[in-house]
Amino acid sequence: MxxxxxxxxxxxxxxxxxxxxxxxxxxxxxxxxxxxxxxxxxxxxxxxxxxxxxxxxxxxxxxxxxxxxxxxxxxxxxxxxxxxxxxxxxxxxxxxxxxxxxxxxxxxxxxxxxxxxxxxxxxxxxxxxxxxxxxxxxxxxxxxxxxxxxxxxxxxxxxxxxxxxxxxxxxxxxLWPKFEDPKVGLNLAFCGSIKDEILDTPSLALELITVLRHDYADLITARYKLTEDDFYVDEYELEMSDDAEKTTSLAVMEAICKRRGWILPGKRIDYERGGRTILDEFRSATIGRITLEKVSHKG
Ligand SMILES: Nc1nc2c(ncn2[C@@H]2O[C@H](COP(=O)(O)OP(=O)(O)O)[C@@H](O)[C@H]2O)c(=O)[nH]1
Ligand SMILES: [Mg+2]
Structure with missing residues (x-):
């Protein structure tokens, strides 16, 4: 799915x-x-x-x-x-x-x-x-x-x-969740309310990183010992991508994986392990206490 x-x-x-x-x-x-x-x-x-x-x-x-x-x-x-x-x-x-x-x-x-x-x-x-x-x-x-x-x-x-x-x-x-807004499905998935087996873990984690970059940059910076450079994608790379948000989140995800040593043989990044751990650490509030939907976001 x-x-x-x-x-x-x-x-x-x-x-x-x-x-x-x-x-x-x-x-x-x-x-x-x-x-x-x-x-x-x-x-x-x-x-x-x-x-x-x-x-x-x-x-x-x-x-x-x-x-x-x-x-x-x-x-x-x-x-x-x-x-x-x-x-x-x-x-x-x-x-x-x-x-x-x-x-x-x-x-x-x-x-x-x-x-x-x-x-x-x-x-x-x-x-x-x-x-x-x-x-x-x-x-x-x-x-x-x-x-x-x-x-x-x-x-x-x-x-x-x-x-x-x-x-x-x-x-x-x-009650059943109301899924009209695709954000709802994502939010429920972030919080573990939708079985992970039916979702692509690295993609889900990437979406979560996008939210956290905007609202809780200080928490992920502290948790994963990130530096300002880790959030920076050079202009050429951004121009080449069709989704700047995703490209930036991917850079952050890769920085997290490297920092934590989630690397596979051949120096390939272990996105699966990284994604799973980031989701787990969000769900258990290991990253910190996080609210994904704020009153101010409500239209
Ligand atoms: N941290 C935390 N976990 C909770 C709390 N309430 C429930 N949980 C956990 O959330 C999950 C779902 O709880 P459950 O009572 O089965 O939800 P239900 O599907 O609405 O009946 C379980 O793993 C609970 O342990 C809470 O207040 N704090
Ligand atoms: Mg129940």
């Missing part, structure tokens, strides 16, 4: 949508999970239609991997949009107390002036790999919740008790 042509399971979309809409009828609040590094690409705006005015909490998960200043800017952005929003780390649980606190406030509001207390019911929605299952595990304190991404919510669902009697639907609503 080419990078320009990453696609999802369109056949399931209608069914998924119906299932999620059906389940949403039963809940008081929707928790929309996004990947903090790519809040636009990991969001499917169909959620807005599906929840039709229901209260929502936007969770910027994997906030530990994202740029802290960008997290704060996105929180403000979602608040301005009218949604409660908060950063979260479903691996460590950082942010969970605040999330529970907001949910409890909603439960109290629901019960204000009521004799018989009702439990707040909620559901988690999001595209694959944003951390829905990890969040469910965190909220329920379970070691392992159901994993495996299947569209929609399966039959035989159950309510899981979380704190203070609040009820969480055991299966999240799995």
């Amino acid at each position: 080419s990078l320009e042509n990453i696609n999802w399971y369109p056949g399931h979309m209608k069914k998924t949508r119906e299932l999620i809409a059906e389940n949403l009828k039963m809940v008081d609040v929707v928790i929309e999970v996004l990947d903090a590094r790519i809040p636009v690409s990991s969001r499917n705006p169909i959620v807005n239609e599906l929840i039709s005015g229901k209260p929502r909490i936007v969770v910027l998960n994997k906030s530990d991997l994202a740029d802290e200043a960008a997290n704060a800017a996105w929180i403000d952005y979602f608040k301005a949009e009218g949604s409660l929003a908060m950063p979260l780390n479903s691996m460590t649980g950082a942010g969970i107390p605040k999330l529970l606190n907001e949910l409890e406030k909603m439960q109290d509001a629901k019960n204000e002036g009521q004799m018989r207390k009702k439990q707040l019911r909620m559901m988690i929605v999001g595209v694959p790999n944003v951390g829905k299952s990890s969040l469910i595990n965190r909220l329920t304190g379970k070691k392992s919740a159901k994993t495996g991404d299947r569209p929609g919510v399966t039959k035989g669902k159950q309510w899981l008790s979380i704190e203070n009697g609040m009820q969480l639907l055991d299966t999240p609503g799995i």
Whole structure:
């Protein structure tokens, strides 16, 4: 599959949508999970239609991997949009107390002036790999919740008790990513949300380097001990290439490979190993905390 042509399971979309809409009828609040590094690409705006005015909490998960200043800017952005929003780390649980606190406030509001207390019911929605299952595990304190991404919510669902009697639907609503913009496919691929086997690793890494050169030049410079010269391609070479961005990124990639000794016999550059490692080091935030989509980029 080419990078320009990453696609999802369109056949399931209608069914998924119906299932999620059906389940949403039963809940008081929707928790929309996004990947903090790519809040636009990991969001499917169909959620807005599906929840039709229901209260929502936007969770910027994997906030530990994202740029802290960008997290704060996105929180403000979602608040301005009218949604409660908060950063979260479903691996460590950082942010969970605040999330529970907001949910409890909603439960109290629901019960204000009521004799018989009702439990707040909620559901988690999001595209694959944003951390829905990890969040469910965190909220329920379970070691392992159901994993495996299947569209929609399966039959035989159950309510899981979380704190203070609040009820969480055991299966999240799995939305499909919206791929209209080719950047979305790339961003999801950078973050490891699309199986690497179907992508060309060196090409993907090259695309990532282009983004990092522009937004996080200091981080890649520090991580890979680059010099200014490594970012410089001479004018003749640029003139000969039909894609100046790509040519420059290739020069940076080659500099990284040389610096790290990713060289094959015959002094050939090991693009495969270089590409894989650069992607891994981005995904694990070894390069640093990076947000690929900033509020300011949003049109
Ligand atoms: N660093 C980090 N990794 C996370 C976080 N939440 C989930 N993950 C990882 O992201 C991957 C996808 O998580 P999962 O819960 O299966 O996502 P789901 O497909 O939405 O259910 C797993 O490898 C998790 O360990 C987080 O807050 N921080
Ligand atoms: Mg899951």
